Amino acid sequence: MRSGDGSVSITYTPAAADIDVHVTARPQLGILVPYLRYTLTANNNGPDTAVSTTITASLPRGLSATGLPAGCTTSAGTVTCTFEAIASGAGAAKSFDIPLHLLSLGRVSVAATRTASTPTDPNAANDSASANCTVISILLATCS
Numbered sequence: 001m002r003s004g005d006g007s008v009s010i011t012y013t014p015a016a017a018d019i020d021v022h023v024t025a026r027p028q029l030g031i032l033v034p035y036l037r038y039t040l041t042a043n044n045n046g047p048d049t050a051v052s053t054t055i056t057a058s059l060p061r062g063l064s065a066t067g068l069p070a071g072c073t074t075s076a077g078t079v080t081c082t083f084e085a086i087a088s089g090a091g092a093a094k095s096f097d098i099p100l101h102l103l104s105l106g107r108v109s110v111a112a113t114r115t116a117s118t119p120t121d122p123n124a125a126n127d128s129a130s131a132n133c134t135v136i137s138i139l140l141a142t143c144s
Contacts, residue, residue, distance in 0.1 A: 015119035017050035017088065018126070019043070023057070023112045025131040027141035028097070035066075035097040036133050036141060038110045040081055045126075046088030050117055053083040057112040059098065067097040080115070100138050108133045108141075 022041040028034065040057060044050045057079045059065060065074045072081040072094055081094045098108060111130040114121060121127065133143040 015048040016122045017048050017053075017086070017117060017119055018045035018123045019050055019053050019086075019114050019117050019121050020045050020126040021055055021112055021114050021129045023110055023129045023131040025108075025110065025133050025143040027133065027143060029139070030099075033099045033101070034138055034141075035099045036108055036135075036143065037067075037095055037097050038065075038131060039093050039095040040079075040112050041091055041093040042083050042086060042114070043091035044086040044088055045123075048119060049088060050083075050086040050119070052116075052118050053086060053092075053114060054080060054116040055083070055112050056080045056115045057110050059110060060108055063098050063104075063108065065096040065098055067095070069094045069096070072096060100135060100141070102138055104135050104138065106135060108135055 020043040024039045042053050059077045065079045083092045109132045114127040135141040
């Protein structure tokens with residue numbers, strides 16, 4: 001913008017995308033083994049497009065994830081999912097399964113956190129979430 005004295009002022013506003021992380025869980029009956037399906041969702045509250053986003057979920061000790069979609073990997077008690085571009089106001093989700101076994105009783109909690117994103121995320125308050133299931137028997141589980 002030009003002022004009356006001929007000088008030019010430039011205002012730079014860095015790009016930002018506010019990624020809001022959610023985790024949901026649902027018990028599923030499988031053909032051979034029942035399982036819990038956890039879904040990681042990255043919602044972009046804007047104002048700009050998130051070019052890439054990474055969410056890492058921690059799994060309960062001794063449990064592993066299966067059925068990983070493209071862009072997700074697992075190792076040492078974690079699942080890491082990378083999301084491609086998410087427009088402002090849009091969201092993307094990826095799901096994985098935790099198989100249940102005869103001794104899978106009690107609480108199964110998965111906590112997820114945005115571990116990286118481009119451009120920067122100005123609001124760290126909504127970068128983490130968790131979902132819990134209570135397994136009563138191999139065929140009976142409730143999730144919240």
